[in-house]
Amino acid sequence: MSVDRKRLIIEAATKSFSLFGYKATTMDQVAKIANVGKGTIYTFFKNKEELFDEIISTLISEMKREADEAIDPELPFHENVHRALYKILEFRKQHQLTIKLFQEEKEMGTPAVLEVMTRLEAAIIHYVKEKVIEAIKKGEIQACDPELTAFIMLKLYVSLIFDWEKGHEPLEKERIAKIFEQYVFKGLSV
Amino acid sequence: MSVDRKRLIIEAATKSFSLFGYKATTMDQVAKIANVGKGTIYTFFKNKEELFDEIISTLISEMKREADEAIDPELPFHENVHRALYKILEFRKQHQLTIKLFQEEKEMGTPAVLEVMTRLEAAIIHYVKEKVIEAIKKGEIQACDPELTAFIMLKLYVSLIFDWEKGHEPLEKERIAKIFEQYVFKGLSV
């Protein structure tokens, strides 16, 4: 069996998207990095956007895996949500690709990037929502709108981790957990 | 006494900023609308940005006045915070000028507009912060970091009023109050 060209292409594209962003990445460049003819890319992916989408799908899976790993079924719900969300946002804050895309979304508003970032947020909310539903079933928290609760949790976390830093000293991980316990979970406790 | 030219200029500029935004408003246009020589503007304001700043200061005062009016000292703290924040954000959502600026901030990132929007947010947080400090003094809520609490309240409100609508049915005013009571104030209750 010859080299796995699809894998080569995905790896090359990921590298290029991470380095230069979506718009600034050319298909020629991807082909060059992957040591592959440009036409080959189009035997695996309908177009540039579909290639991008597949990479984002992988990214979402990775996030999910990282979050799952951070969770310990023995711990209480609020501790696990904190761990999961913190991991996801740290991931987002550190990974080359997400940083670049976040930047491109704000600075250029590339439509394909905007779309994908929405998908990313939806995936995170969906993930948290499932955890909330589980917790309600187990009686760990009181009944509430899971979608709304997940939404509030994510927005609050993003604010605390990304926005607060703009005008203040960053909050310690422990501090964020405490804040969350006090403000959100006390209101959800049974 | 001749006509109050300064007032004319401010009114003209406010109208033009509301209609076309900061960048798209020219000093010639302001002078024309105000029925004033362009040079006159520069006897009252050092430059375009200072004129803009004065208008925003007025806007902030108006917001403060509206919020103060919405507050009823007889009511509990959480009800007043809800009323004040809701008024402020409704104001922001409905007033021509803030809508235009919000749009300009996102779409073009005009530096002067960005600066001013930061100032606006700081003013709102400062306002809420004072209310929080009062409430702590009166023993209405438990001790907490007033700045952080004000920050969280604003961010959550903004998320609920502006972001939630992007993917869902808008939340009723009463619903927002309930959510806030449940998620934030239960954690602050004494």
Add this chain to the structure above:
DNA sequence: CTGTTGACCATAATGTTCAATTGGTCATTT
């Protein structure tokens, strides 16, 4: 003399053009 003005200027924004680049195709090669 005080307050006002608009023609004027340097510079920034905008429109225009066109050669180079890019995403995507497909006849040819391996």
Add this chain to the structure above:
DNA sequence: AAATGACCAATTGAACATTATGGTCAACAG
């Protein structure tokens, strides 16, 4: 059958020309 890269239409952006804009100031009016 799989892979390729020359090729094409569409898009982009560098370079230049033109216009518009913020800000000044000598002249003017009351």
